[in-house]
Amino acid sequence: MSEIITNKLSLHKGRKIERVRKLRGWTQSDLAERMKISKQAVSKLEQSENIGDEKFREVAEALGVTYEGLRDFTEEKVLYNTNNFYENSGVSASNIAANVENIHNPLKETIEMFERQLAAARKDLLEIVRQNISTKD
Missing domain, CATH: 1.10.260.40 (lambda repressor-like DNA-binding domains)
Structure with missing residues (x-):
């Protein structure tokens, strides 16, 4: 699917x-x-x-x-790049990829779910960046 x-x-x-x-x-x-x-x-x-x-x-x-x-934009490339970007930061996007693979909802619902997960991953990354900045000060 x-x-x-x-x-x-x-x-x-x-x-x-x-x-x-x-x-x-x-x-x-x-x-x-x-x-x-x-x-x-x-x-x-x-x-x-x-x-x-x-x-x-x-x-x-x-x-x-x-x-x-x-x-050449695809959702797969976003997931791949997101996963690789977060790999060394302690945040994993593998659960995003797994969820996208297993969903059997209509396309719109799948996209909305991906957006929510991407927003959560962004929030986690911002928190890590903030923590890194504060520990350097």
């Missing part, structure tokens, strides 16, 4: 835009402002499976990522 979810996300350019925007903590209005377009235009982009290369490059630039990074 997770392979189907990953394949669907990897093919849907609009979904990639939405995922990266949310990972950056931006609203549709934030992205719209950066692109000098309407919030409705951003919504339409995020619903589009196919987006021309020129427009996709504009979106990538507005999101502050490379064209290739946005084009």
